[in-house]
Amino acid sequence: MNAADTLPLCSVLLLAGGRGQRMGGRDKGLIDWRGQPLIQHLQHCVRPMTDDLIISCNRNHEHYAAFADRLVHDESSDFPGPMAGMIAGLEAARHPLLLVLPCDVPGVDSVLLASMRQTQQAHPDRPLMVRQGEFWEPLLCIVPKAHLTAMRQAWDAGERSPRRVLLALGAQALQCAEDDPRLANLNTPQLLVR
Numbered sequence: 001m002n003a004a005d006t007l008p009l010c011s012v013l014l015l016a017g018g019r020g021q022r023m024g025g026r027d028k029g030l031i032d033w034r035g036q037p038l039i040q041h042l043q044h045c046v047r048p049m050t051d052d053l054i055i056s057c058n059r060n061h062e063h064y065a066a067f068a069d070r071l072v073h074d075e076s077s078d079f080p081g082p083m084a085g086m087i088a089g090l091e092a093a094r095h096p097l098l099l100v101l102p103c104d105v106p107g108v109d110s111v112l113l114a115s116m117r118q119t120q121q122a123h124p125d126r127p128l129m130v131r132q133g134e135f136w137e138p139l140l141c142i143v144p145k146a147h148l149t150a151m152r153q154a155w156d157a158g159e160r161s162p163r164r165v166l167l168a169l170g171a172q173a174l175q176c177a178e179d180d181p182r183l184a185n186l187n188t189p190q191l192l193v194r
Contacts, residue, residue: 010097011052013089029103041106043067052094056085083162090148102139107182119174127171133178138163
């Protein structure tokens with residue numbers, strides 16, 4: 001048995017609900033990279049750790065359904081941003097913790113996910129965010145479902161930054177190197193051809 005086997009069950013949310021502006025309007029999660037859609041790379045990595053895999057998508061539901069246990073979407077149809085997807089994921093989550101990943105980081109691996117989960121358990125009531133060098137990565141995080149009300153209240157008050165909300169909730173950091181290849185964000189067509 002390894003340390004990850006003793007961690008509490010968590011739900012997993014893959015964020016794929018964006019407008020795809022930097023991709024010319026294409027649905028980023030469904031763009032092929034190394035022979036598979038980006039979303040499939042992440043699904044393959046997280047599937048062994050959860051029985052509650054949620055994808056936040058605002059279009060192409062029939063394609064995303066093959067990769068998830070459940071789909072959620074934003075309440076608004078104008079692509080309001082990742083925090084809306086996180087709130088929808090927290091509302092749907094069946095487990096007390098929600099691990100969140102964006103669809104455009106296919107290099108994420110099981111070691112990083114286990115480190116995130118183990119670090120979060122040092123203070124189980126607080127969220128966790130990955131910190132790459134000096135920069136917080138708010139879309140690579142773990143949020144206790146107990147923070148749903150606070151996140152919803154922040155949203156209703158006009159806050160749209162997951163980073164600010166998670167820091168206000170006392171987020172702890174998993175520190176990663178600035179050049180950690182697992183965190184490479186493939187969010188432009190140029191980066192996808194690597």
